[in-house]
Amino acid sequence: MANQSEEQNQEQQQRPIVMVHRLPTFSFSFANRLKTHYHLFDPLDSPDLIDLHRDSVRAIFCVGPSPVTSELIARYPCLEIIVGSSAGVDHIDLRECRRRGIAVTNAGNAFSEAAAEYAVGLLIDALRRVSAGDRFVRAGLWPKAGEYPLGFKLGGKRVGIVGLGSIGSEVANRLAAFGCSIAYNSRKKKPSVPYPYYAKVCDLAVNSDVLVVCCALADETHHIINKDVMTALGKEGVIINVGRGKLVDEKELVQFLVRGEIGGAGLDVFENEPYVPKELFTMDNVVLSPHRAVLTQESFEAIQEVVVANLEAFFANKPLVSPVQNE
Numbered sequence: 116m117a118n119q120s121e122e123q124n125q126e127q128q129q130r131p132i133v134m135v136h137r138l139p140t141f142s143f144s145f146a147n148r149l150k151t152h153y154h155l156f157d158p159l160d161s162p163d164l165i166d167l168h169r170d171s172v173r174a175i176f177c178v179g180p181s182p183v184t185s186e187l188i189a190r191y192p193c194l195e196i197i198v199g200s201s202a203g204v205d206h207i208d209l210r211e212c213r214r215r216g217i218a219v220t221n222a223g224n225a226f227s228e229a230a231a232e233y234a235v236g237l238l239i240d241a242l243r244r245v246s247a248g249d250r251f252v253r254a255g256l257w258p259k260a261g262e263y264p265l266g267f268k269l270g271g272k273r274v275g276i277v278g279l280g281s282i283g284s285e286v287a288n289r290l291a292a293f294g295c296s297i298a299y300n301s302r303k304k305k306p307s308v309p310y311p312y313y314a315k316v317c318d319l320a321v322n323s324d325v326l327v328v329c330c331a332l333a334d335e336t337h338h339i340i341n342k343d344v345m346t347a348l349g350k351e352g353v354i355i356n357v358g359r360g361k362l363v364d365e366k367e368l369v370q371f372l373v374r375g376e377i378g379g380a381g382l383d384v385f386e387n388e389p390y391v392p393k394e395l396f397t398m399d400n401v402v403l404s405p406h407r408a409v410l411t412q413e414s415f416e417a418i419q420e421v422v423v424a425n426l427e428a429f430f431a432n433k434p435l436v437s438p439v440q441n442e
């Protein structure tokens with residue numbers, strides 16, 4: 116017996132250590148799967164072990180949007196990779212990773228379809244007032260108030276996509292099938308894309324009825340949807356955000372909605388999550404969602420495969436599956 120547990124101990128020692136930077140909802144079955152290959156170590160469970168493992172940690176698995184700050188990175192002098200499990204990596208100090216030559220991976224395409232269909236769902240809801248109609252029926256107002264106000268049709272709308280990456284492209288495919296015309300803004304024009312390109316978001320907004328925001332959050336995209344863009348979009352315009360809260364100047368958006376200077380919004384993300392400006396709670400032209408766009412049973416399974424594949428590739432010295440370009 117003693118021998119067996121010694122063997123087990125040795126075997127455990129030989130597994131590469133992977134530091135888990137976690138959320139409370141981290142899946143146990145996935146953790147167990149990872150534990151068969153790696154010595155998973157969560158500093159929240161055992162902070163006293165941080166010093167012991169300091170010089171042997173080469174990989175961090177970052178669950179969800181837990182911040183990976185330069186202070187956290189500095190704890191591990193031998194760190195070579197941060198394996199992320201989200202599409203956006205704005206919670207990771209990319210500048211520090213660049214400085215130290217630490218690779219970063221993200222969710223790759225694991226979440227793209229889920230996020231895109233959610234964006235379409237928010238748009239249909241904002242235009243046709245599905246959630247608002249639901250509230251109307253549940254509140255028992257139908258027999259009393261009779262007619263419910265008209266919404267707007269999706270087909271034929273001019274949709275401007277801000278950020279035509281893998282999520283934006285999936286949004287474009289879906290909305291084109293609904294009969295919308297598509298145009299886009301992104302850092303660079305994409306030669307293989309048939310849709311009109313606008314280098315300036317304001318120009319895209321002038322020529323759109325709807326803006327769907329799905330770009331990555333970075334210094335250059337912070338408040339990319341600002342007062343000027345909202346003015347350019349106009350009174351009937353609708354803003355859908357499945358990217359990050361800070362892509363939109365939320366204070367301005369609230370003011371535009373309060374003054375009726377914009378038509379509506381569908382928001383899965385907010386500047387100060389989980390807090391949402393209370394002015395939005397009573398607006399039937401606004402759909403609110405608790406940052407769930409990317410999460411489905413299927414996408415949750417897909418992300419596990421991406422994480423495993425990136426860890427395996429790293430420890431086998433093979434090319435990573437979903438590296439983040441960090442230049």
Ligand SMILES: O=CC(=O)O
Binds near residue numbers: 200201222358
């Ligand atoms: O918002 C979710 C993600 O970035 O994966």
